[in-house]
Each structure stands twice: as C-alpha cells, then as structure tokens.
Amino acid sequence: MSTETNSVAADGKHRLHPSVIEDSSAGEAGVIASELMAEEASLLEAQAASNPTKSYGATEINNQQTDDNGGYALPKGKLYLLISCVYMAVFMSALDGTVVASLLTVIASELNQVGNISWIATSYLVSSAAFQPLFGKLSDIFGRRTILIVCGAFFTVGCLICATESFTLLILGRFIAGCGGSGFTSLGTIVMSDLIPLRDRGVFQGMGNICFxxxxxxGGFIGGLVADWLGWRWVFILQVPLILVVTAVIYFFLHLPEGSPGLGVQGEDVHQKLKRVDFLGASLLVAGLISFMIAASLGGRIIPFTSFTFIGLLLLSVAFIAVYTYVELYVSEEPILPLEVLGVRTVLASSFANWFFTMGALAYTFYVPVFLSSVIGLSPTQTGLRLVPNFIGVSGGSLAAGIYMKKTGRYWPISAVLGGVAVLGSLKLLTFSPNSSVFTQYTITVLPGIGYSCMLTTSLLALIASVPMKYQACTTSIQYTFRSTGSTIGVTVASAIFQHILQIKLNTKIHKLVSDKKLAAKIISRALASSLYAQEAPEYVRDAIRDSYQAGCRGAFVLSVATITAGYICLLFMKEYKLHTSINRD
Structure with missing residues (x-):
C-alpha cells in the first residue's frame, strides 16, 4: 500500500490521492480496512486542526448504547419494527418495477399511446438506475432518515401522478416513483448496515432479498388483479397508504446512536450541507446513466442498434461518464462516488461479480419461460408453476449464505462453492430440450438461482467489510449501480441475440418448407410477433418454428453461461475480511 495518503493541490486544499485506497495482495484479513481507517483518521484530524469550527462527521459510535443492545444500534423491538418497514419498502420498490407488466396494453390503449407503450415500464427502470448511485453520499451528508423520508415523498407523489388521464404525466409519475423506489432499495441495505453487525448482517440481507x-x-399478478377489480389507476393509488406508513415509522423510530455515519454531517445547517453536495458530479453521472439506460432499454426493440439515435446515446453516455470521472478525481472536494475506493480489490471484484452475474441471471430468467411456452408448448399456468422452485432456490441460497456467515464469520468459502454451483447450473441450460423430463423443467433454474442469490449476499458483505465505515454507504451505492445496469444490459443483449438467431433460423427453415414467398413471409412475421404462434401455426411448419425458438433461446443461454462464468472469476478475487460482531468495528 502506498505510504502517500494525500496530496496538496494547487489551491492548497488536501485531496485524497487515488493510491490511498490501493489494495495489497498480501496481509491478513482486515488489515487493509484498518490501515484505511487510520489514514482517514489522520486526514480528518488534520482538517479539524486547520478549521476547528467545522464538524467533519462522526467517527466513533456510542459504545455503551451498542453494548446494551447486544452489538446492535437499537433495542430489538425498535430494530425489528424498522427492519420490517425497510423490507416493506424494498418489496414495494421491486413490485412497482413489474406491476405494469400485465397492464401495458390496457393503459396504452386507454390513453391512445400504443406506439409508446414501452415508456411505461422504461421510465421507472431508467430513473431507478440513474439516481441510485446518489443516495449513499447524500445520506452521508444529510443523514439516512432525512433521505429515506425524501424517497418516501418521491414515491408517493410519483404514484399519485400515475393515476392520471395524461400519458405524459403517467411517464413523469413513473420516473419520479423510480427515484424514490431506487432510494428505498439502496438505502434499505445501507440502513441495515448502520443497525446490524456484519456478522449477523447476511441473515437480514437474505430476508431482504426474499422480499425483493x-x-x-x-408485480404482474398483483397489478392484473387490482386492475380487474378496481381499474388500473388503483394499482398506483393503493401503494400510497402503505408507503406513508413506512415513511412514518422511519421518521419516528430511526434514531441512530451518536457517532453513527448514518446521522450525516453534524454541526452544520442545511445551507452548509448543500455546499457539500457535488451537484456537478451528480448531474454528469445521472446524465450519463440516463443516456446509457435509454439506449440499453430501447436498443434493438424501439431503437435499431445501427441507428444514429442508438449510437449517439452511447457516445453521449461515454462523454458524460468521462467528464464525470475527471471531475470526481481532480475537481470535486467531496465526490458523489469516491472513485478511489474502486482501487480496493474486493470492492472492484464484488462490483463486477454483481454486474456479470446479474446479466446472466436476467438472461435466463427471461428466456427459460419463452422456452417452456414456445418450444415445449406449455400453458402460462404450467410455465408459472415451473418457475416456483427458482424462487425457493433463490430464497434458500440467500438465507443459507447469511446463516453460514453468522456461524463462521467467513464469506469466501461459500462464495467459491455456490458460485461454482451457479456456473454448473448455467451449463445445464445448454442441454435444455423439448425432451427434457418434467423434473428438469421444474429444476432447470434452481442451481444458478442458488448461486446468484448467495453471490448477492456474500459480495455485499465483502464489499462493506473491505472499507472503513465512512465508505459503506457510497460503496453500497456503487454495487447497486453495477447491479442495475447489469440487469438492463443482460436483458437487452439477450434479446438482441435471441431475435437475431430466431430471424435467421425462421427465414432459413420456413423458406425451405414454403415455396410461396408471400405465405412464408406471413408465417415468419407471425412467428416473430408471438412466441405462442407455434401452437396454432399450420402443422407442417410447427416443428420449424419450435426449432427456431429453441436456437434463439439457446443463444440467450450461452450469454448466461459466459457472463455467470465471468462473474464467478471476479468473485474469486474477493479477499476475506473480518465480519465484526458489533457495529463498532474494533
């Protein structure tokens, strides 16, 4: 590790040098985090000495209070109430991302916007990913409780706006709700790190993953049920009282102990805190992510990959992120995301593991149902039943990882084992065929699901343990950003591969069977438009359509294997750090 911990810029201000976070390949677990904390403390002491009137944040949690609570930040009663509300917020954030899945055509038809149907879902997903990186640093400045209440306000206002007669306002409401929902997801995780010792943290994170x-x-089932019963606007309206209850509990009960980083900067008024916010960096980051997410979400479906619009959005995204990187490294005094933490090997490894694993998981999650319905010919109910074991596997993997870490205080061994299970499970996808047994149909996604959920839990704990407490919020935001962008990339790339292979196979096979070019074109068009067409197409082309869909799905499965394997390799580069049994990491 570099001995030079800071440098003095031309303006005389102390800045962290990127090498301060540089990882070392040697040394025992926890040494790097300890060195970082010592270096950070020295820097803060120097800053405090130069300006004794300013508070630079709490560095030591009230030991007596945490000891009285068994190492936790709050008494068990308040703790469980708060955690339950955090789980509810996470549940609603995830539900709102998919609640319109069964309502897209209904909403778009009523508002006469069928041509813009994709924006109903895309607007929420884009804002969720774009604003998620900001909440960690903002909560470090203003405090977790304040920012969570702001997220509750955004979510509430967004849902109310969605109950509108205007398509434009509906999209705006979805965008605003996405800002609040993404805050609940990332801050829910960050708050649990403020309340719960790392040794027990995995069990609570596992239950949070189940709620998500x-x-x-x-989401799709609940949305359809409420829409059939009361109308689609009530899908959004009924979320409001639930989120208001969650926000109220957070307001009245989230009181962290003195010294907790979750309290935010102490001894400064709102104006002084606002001066700490890196508005330039935040704007550049959000602009870059929005450009990228729009391109990733609409590319290949609404926007052709070869179009000027798609290429322009990608170039714009690269430009914004490049300028953002320069600003964060050389201009901003308090970066919205301290890029130097990416120099910690475990932070970088866990973030890329999330990125690649999530790409692969989303690819098979979308295309296993397509395979079951179009290739094997199962009904929607039969397909849905075969996906139930996947949820059980995901829940079991996440909880098992948490329990293992609680009992042993380690995360690397189970990461290595269950990550390997995920790779083997993804390879099994390549053998999936119309002749696969019923048992295989039910269990095909169980092994990769177990490995993926284990990775989510262990990599998060590894990331938090590898840096000082001051950085736990912003590093958590970094990982969630990798995860959200990875999910969109996975779906987009899998869709592009699937559509490309499907179109090539259909053109080749159908034209061999049908001599009439107009009829062949009609069959190909209908087969491309609906995965269920194979069940009603003329008998002599059904096998050709099924074979084409099987080839397209296999292309998506190859992507899953490649990305999950890449994620597993990244996972192995994580180091083992100490999981403390108290919030005070001493």
Missing part, C-alpha cells in the same frame, strides 16, 4: 424477489415476481 417476492415484489419483483408478484
């Missing part, structure tokens, strides 16, 4: 999975999986 339940919300994500049930």
């Amino acid at each position: 999975g339940l919300g994500y999986a049930s």
Whole structure:
C-alpha cells in the first residue's frame, strides 16, 4: 500500500490521492480496512486542526448504547419494527418495477399511446438506475432518515401522478416513483448496515432479498388483479397508504446512536450541507446513466442498434461518464462516488461479480419461460408453476449464505462453492430440450438461482467489510449501480441475440418448407410477433418454428453461461475480511 495518503493541490486544499485506497495482495484479513481507517483518521484530524469550527462527521459510535443492545444500534423491538418497514419498502420498490407488466396494453390503449407503450415500464427502470448511485453520499451528508423520508415523498407523489388521464404525466409519475423506489432499495441495505453487525448482517440481507424477489415476481399478478377489480389507476393509488406508513415509522423510530455515519454531517445547517453536495458530479453521472439506460432499454426493440439515435446515446453516455470521472478525481472536494475506493480489490471484484452475474441471471430468467411456452408448448399456468422452485432456490441460497456467515464469520468459502454451483447450473441450460423430463423443467433454474442469490449476499458483505465505515454507504451505492445496469444490459443483449438467431433460423427453415414467398413471409412475421404462434401455426411448419425458438433461446443461454462464468472469476478475487460482531468495528 502506498505510504502517500494525500496530496496538496494547487489551491492548497488536501485531496485524497487515488493510491490511498490501493489494495495489497498480501496481509491478513482486515488489515487493509484498518490501515484505511487510520489514514482517514489522520486526514480528518488534520482538517479539524486547520478549521476547528467545522464538524467533519462522526467517527466513533456510542459504545455503551451498542453494548446494551447486544452489538446492535437499537433495542430489538425498535430494530425489528424498522427492519420490517425497510423490507416493506424494498418489496414495494421491486413490485412497482413489474406491476405494469400485465397492464401495458390496457393503459396504452386507454390513453391512445400504443406506439409508446414501452415508456411505461422504461421510465421507472431508467430513473431507478440513474439516481441510485446518489443516495449513499447524500445520506452521508444529510443523514439516512432525512433521505429515506425524501424517497418516501418521491414515491408517493410519483404514484399519485400515475393515476392520471395524461400519458405524459403517467411517464413523469413513473420516473419520479423510480427515484424514490431506487432510494428505498439502496438505502434499505445501507440502513441495515448502520443497525446490524456484519456478522449477523447476511441473515437480514437474505430476508431482504426474499422480499425483493417476492415484489419483483408478484408485480404482474398483483397489478392484473387490482386492475380487474378496481381499474388500473388503483394499482398506483393503493401503494400510497402503505408507503406513508413506512415513511412514518422511519421518521419516528430511526434514531441512530451518536457517532453513527448514518446521522450525516453534524454541526452544520442545511445551507452548509448543500455546499457539500457535488451537484456537478451528480448531474454528469445521472446524465450519463440516463443516456446509457435509454439506449440499453430501447436498443434493438424501439431503437435499431445501427441507428444514429442508438449510437449517439452511447457516445453521449461515454462523454458524460468521462467528464464525470475527471471531475470526481481532480475537481470535486467531496465526490458523489469516491472513485478511489474502486482501487480496493474486493470492492472492484464484488462490483463486477454483481454486474456479470446479474446479466446472466436476467438472461435466463427471461428466456427459460419463452422456452417452456414456445418450444415445449406449455400453458402460462404450467410455465408459472415451473418457475416456483427458482424462487425457493433463490430464497434458500440467500438465507443459507447469511446463516453460514453468522456461524463462521467467513464469506469466501461459500462464495467459491455456490458460485461454482451457479456456473454448473448455467451449463445445464445448454442441454435444455423439448425432451427434457418434467423434473428438469421444474429444476432447470434452481442451481444458478442458488448461486446468484448467495453471490448477492456474500459480495455485499465483502464489499462493506473491505472499507472503513465512512465508505459503506457510497460503496453500497456503487454495487447497486453495477447491479442495475447489469440487469438492463443482460436483458437487452439477450434479446438482441435471441431475435437475431430466431430471424435467421425462421427465414432459413420456413423458406425451405414454403415455396410461396408471400405465405412464408406471413408465417415468419407471425412467428416473430408471438412466441405462442407455434401452437396454432399450420402443422407442417410447427416443428420449424419450435426449432427456431429453441436456437434463439439457446443463444440467450450461452450469454448466461459466459457472463455467470465471468462473474464467478471476479468473485474469486474477493479477499476475506473480518465480519465484526458489533457495529463498532474494533
């Protein structure tokens, strides 16, 4: 590790040098984090000495209070109430991302906007990914409670705006709700790190992952049920009282102990805190991510990959991120995301593991159902039943990882084992065929699901443990940004591969069977438009359509294997750090 911890810029201000976070390949677990904390303390002491009137944040949590609570930040009663509300917020954030899945055509038709149907879902996903990196640093300045209440306000206002007669306002409401929802997801994780010792943290994170999975999986079903019963606007209206209850509990009960980084900067008024916000860096980062997410979300479907619009969005995204990187490294005094932490090997490894694993998981999650319905010919109900074991596997993997870490205080061994299980499970996808047994149909996604959920839990704990407490919020935001962009890239690239292979195979096979070019074109067009067409197409082309869909799905599965393997390799580069049994990491 470099002995030079800071440098003095031309303006005389102390700045952290990127090498301060440089990882070392030697040394025992926890040494690097300890060195970082010592270096950070020295820097803060120097700053405090130069300006004794200014508070540079708490550095030591109230030991007596945490000891009285068994190492936790709050008494068990308040703790469980708060964690339950955090889980509810995470559930609703995930649910709102998929709640319109079954309502797209209904909403677009009523508002006469069928041509713009994709924006109903895209607007929420784009804002969720774009604003997620900001919440960690903002909560370090203003405090977790304040920013969570702001997220509750955004989510509430967004849902109310969605109950509108205007398509434009609906898209705006979805965008605003996405800002609040992404804050709940990332800050929910950050707050749990403020409340719960790392040794126990995995169990709570596992249960949080279950809540997120339940919300994500049930969104379409709940949305359709409420819409049939009360109308689609009530899908958004009914979320408001629930989120208001969550926000109220956070307001009244989230009181962290003295010294917690979750309290934000102490001894400064709102104006002084606002001066700490890196508005330039935040604007550049959000602009870059929005450009990228729009290109990734609409590329290949609404915007052709070869179009000027798609290429322009990617170039714009690269330009914004490049300028953002320069600003964060050389201009901003308090970067919105301290890029130097990416010099810690475990931070970088866990972030890229999340990126690649999530790409692969989303690819098979989308195309296993397509395979079951179009190739094997199962009904929607039969397809849905075969996906239930995947949720059980994901829940079990996440909880098992948490329990293992609680009992052993380690995360690397189970990461290595279950990450390998995910790779083997993804390879099994390549053998999936119409002749696969019913047992295989039910269990095809279980192994990769177990490995993926384990990775989510262990990599998060590894990331938090590898840096000082001051950095736990911003590094968590970094990982969630990798995860959200990875999910969009996975779906987009898998869709592009699937559509490309499907079109080539259909053109080749159908033209061999059908001599009439007009009829062949009609069959190909209908087969491309609906994955269920194979069940009603003329008998003599059904096998050709099924074979084409099987080839397209296999292309998506190859992407899953490649990205999950890459994620597993990244996972192995994480180092083992100490998981403390108290919030005070001493």
